[in-house]
Amino acid sequence: MNEIIADLMKVVTDITEGEVQPDPAQTGDDSIRNLGLNSLRMLNFLVTVEDMFGIEWEDDLPESVLGSFEQMARYITEQRDVQYA
Template identity: 40%
Template sequence: MSDTGAEIRQRIRGLLVDLSGSERFADGVPDSASLRESGLPSTGLVSLLVAMEDAFGFEWDDDVEPEALRSIDSLARHVLALRN
């Protein structure tokens, strides 16, 4: 059974909580908001991308569009696209 977009977004939020040690950041960022503009440092984004590889069982392509890395929504769409 495959995850829905909502389930994937929730799992990404869980990864953000695991990485930060607090729910405060993950709960305060709207799904469509830029993670960088919301305060996620570049090292945090890299850690999130690595955690997503482990959690969702894929590897990021070197040529992934930067827009795919922008928000929780865009990250979830990317995971869904890989599963289709």
């Protein structure tokens, strides 16, 4: 799961052209939300994550998944497990 978190953080750095560099020590509650991404960057982040990991965000996704690197990595792991089961 740490590899997924590192990949997610790299996506943030890439889409913000280095303007936002997440702290690897900050992965818990609100760790994504606290980065201050505007709506366009957040949308770009979510679309890039979908493409990178081959997942689709569910309509009833808990808000905590979109706000936390740990929760998002856990969600991605669960979605990949379902796809390959």
